[in-house]
Amino acid sequence: MDITRNMNGARALVVGAGLALALAMGAAPTPALAAGRVGTTKVMVRTEIDNVEFKVPTVIPFVAKADGTLQGPSEDATTIDNHSAYGIHVTNMKIDAMNTWTIAADAKAGTAQNSIDFKVGPDGALQNASAAMQETGLDLSKNAAFDMGYQGIAGGTDKIKLKTSGNVARVTRDIFRVTGEGDQVATITWTVEPGAHTA
Amino acid sequence: MRTRHKAVALATAVSILAFGPAMAFAQQEQAQAATQVTVDLSELDRGNCKEPLAQTDDRRWLLAAGATAAGAGTAGLGLHIKRSQKRNTDRPH
Numbered sequence: 626m627d628i629t630r631n632m633n634g635a636r637a638l639v640v641g642a643g644l645a646l647a648l649a650m651g652a653a654p655t656p657a658l659a660a661g662r663v664g665t666t667k668v669m670v671r672t673e674i675d676n677v678e679f680k681v682p683t684v685i686p687f688v689a690k691a692d693g694t695l696q697g698p699s700e701d702a703t704t705i706d707n708h709s710a711y712g713i714h715v716t717n718m719k720i721d722a723m724n725t726w727t728i729a730a731d732a733k734a735g736t737a738q739n740s741i742d743f744k745v746g747p748d749g750a751l752q753n754a755s756a757a758m759q760e761t762g763l764d765l766s767k768n769a770a771f772d773m774g775y776q777g778i779a780g781g782t783d784k785i786k787l788k789t790s791g792n793v794a795r796v797t798r799d800i801f802r803v804t805g806e807g808d809q810v811a812t813i814t815w816t817v818e819p820g821a822h823t824a
Numbered sequence: 825m826r827t828r829h830k831a832v833a834l835a836t837a838v839s840i841l842a843f844g845p846a847m848a849f850a851q852q853e854q855a856q857a858a859t860q861v862t863v864d865l866s867e868l869d870r871g872n873c874k875e876p877l878a879q880t881d882d883r884r885w886l887l888a889a890g891a892t893a894a895g896a897g898t899a900g901l902g903l904h905i906k907r908s909q910k911r912n913t914d915r916p917h
Contacts, residue, residue: 685862743861808862809862815856
């Protein structure tokens with residue numbers, strides 16, 4: 626009888642110790658359990674092309690001197706401005722001749738009447754208009770000079786200042802009694818994408 | 825033969841369906857704007873012109889006209905004096 630009673634006491638002791646151990650383990654979380662409860666969420670951002678805001682000059686008015694040299698507006702007045710919160714880049718420039726003007730690499734060479742050559746672009750990266758006459762335009766995607774920083778960036782690199790130069794030769798059109806901004810010789814179509822130039 | 829045509833047509837249709845939307849998407853991923861380029865004489869800086877042609881020509885014409893008028897007047901006066909002298913010599917003393 627005494628033995629039986631002592632056995633029951635031993636069992637109770639074992640069970641109690643087990644319970645205490647179990648409670649202790651539950652109260653102290655292990656690193657293994659914490660790692661198993663982690664989850665991650667990616668936060669992404671992108672823009673749509675419709676959200677890109679920029680401005681280009683509506684007109685580049687050249688004035689022809691007596692010797693045919695073209696005098697363009699100042700580069701401070703002829704800018705492409707980025708109005709977006711991210712950088713953008715001019716990827717293409719396409720030029721179409723208007724009226725009866727002939728856009729040549731060198732207006733004074735050749736025999737065509739109403740011949741004009743002109744260059745436009747940032748300082749040190751002026752682009753020849755005749756090279757942009759092809760159907761696909763002139764690829765500028767790899768030209769760092771056509772990058773623009775986000776709007777308001779320090780240093781004023783959120784805009785491209787466009788320099789211009791050119792010549793006319795053998796003009797028969799009346800470029801004196803023209804109304805408005807003058808006789809239209811070309812249209813430049815600028816294509817812009819978010820981001821910077823490609824390597 | 826008919827089976828081959830069907831296969832070609834099917835492949836064409838599949839390629840249009842597969843690549844058409846991608847091409848359209850690529851074209852949309854661009855923004856464009858246009859700039860006119862014009863030329864005229866209206867704002868020409870004439871600061872380096874030494875003689876504005878219209879003014880110079882007008883002034884020269886006026887000078888020539890003035891000289892001509894003065895010459896004609898002088899000649900007329902001389903003729904008048906000569907006639908007066910002749911009339912005086914013809915008159916009986």
